[in-house]
Amino acid sequence: MDLDGIDAIGRTAFEVALLRAAEDRRPDRLAADPCAQLFLEAAGITEQKRDFAELMGPQVAVRTRFLDEALLSGGARQVVLLASGMDGRPWRLDWAAGTEVFEIDQAPVLRFKDAAVASLTASCVRHPVVADLREDWATSLQQGGFRPDRPTSWLIEGLLYALDEAAADRLLRTVTWLSAAGSTLAFDHVETSAALRAAIGPDLARLWRSGPIDPVRWLTRHGWEPDVRDLADVAAEYGRQVHPAYDPAAGGTARAWLGRAVLPATNDER
Ligand SMILES: C[S@@+](CC[C@H](N)C(=O)[O-])C[C@H]1O[C@@H](n2cnc3c(N)ncnc32)[C@H](O)[C@@H]1O
Known part of the structure; x- marks a missing residue:
């Protein structure tokens, strides 16, 4: 299948798929994801840099499980996956009947994905939405059938590490503006670090930005009530160890977070 037109940031979706496929093969896997292998086979991708897998493999395994749980417990029947890449959740999660899942990503990424999943049946009502998250994606989402008057699980x-702080703020402002009271949000974030830059290589490192420096402040500034955890703590609960660079107990200094948040009844940004 055609990868032409998928840019460097779009191709990172396949790096994540490689890690999810490897996790899927483990007998003690934290999350099953048969779609990951399907995407890789469609793309003809088999290999990954070993140091990248060592650094990010545990992060992806832990975040996938944490975010699966956050989405399924969010309770909303409207879900938006921002920058969905090769996320298999529309097929692999057991959504409540009638759940509508919107996937936003770049056109070439969604074109590839739609072709790859042509023979699969989603366990939700799936709406792929082509949009650039740096532009007016709110209009595209609403034109795709999204209803801002209904609570949403975002x-x-x-994604956050590909945004600078101002872009992360703009993204959350729009998310908040589109969110009815009671909406929820779940995210992961990894601070850029020397270990990360070495593992991903100079081409990808150039795409890396700070994202929100302080995820709790980022959320509270926009009216959300956050519950933000250190990646290493969540990993320990699941019986996994993260890469030492992200583990304060192992002397790591790079920060990595997993979090969820709820938007209470008063939403000043609407
Ligand atoms: C590392 S992948 C993550 C994919 C998915 N969320 C996951 O965790 O499996 C990053 C994705 O963000 C998308 N992306 C990055 N910048 C974007 C933008 N400005 N607008 C839309 N999508 C974007 C890329 O196309 C890519 O699919």
């Missing part, structure tokens, strides 16, 4: 996964 997912921001594998």
Whole structure:
């Protein structure tokens, strides 16, 4: 299948798929994801840099399980996966009947994905929405059938590190503006670090930004009530260890977070 037109940031979706497929093969896997292998086979991708897998493999395994739980417990029947890439959740999660899942990503990424899943049946009502998250994506989402008057479960996964602080703020402002009271949000974030830059190589490192420096402040500034955890603590609960760079107990200094948040009844940004 055609990867032409998928840019460097779009191709990072396949790096995540490689890690999810590896996790899927483990007998003690934290999350099953048969779609990951399907995407890789469609793309003809088999290999990954070993140091990248060592650094990010545990993070992806832990975040996938944490964010699965957050989405399924969010309770909303309207879900938005921002920058969904090769996320298999529309097929692999057991959604409540009638749940509508919107997937936003770049056109070439969604074109590839739609072709790859042509023979699968989603366990939700799936709406792919082509949009650039740096532009007016709110209009595209609403034109795709999204209803801002209904509570939404938002997912921001594998995206914040590609945004600078101002872009992360603009993204959350729009999310908040589109969110009815009671909406929830779940995210992961990894601080850029020397270990990360070395593992991903100079081409990808150039795409890496800070994201929100302080995820709790980022959320509270926009009116959300956050519950933000250190990646290493969540990993320990699941019986996994993260890479030492992200583990304060192992002397790691790079920070990594997993979090969820709820928007209470008063939403000043609407
Ligand atoms: C690392 S992948 C993460 C994919 C998915 N969320 C996951 O965790 O499996 C990053 C994704 O963000 C998308 N992306 C990055 N910048 C974007 C933008 N400005 N607008 C839309 N999508 C974007 C890329 O196309 C890619 O699919």
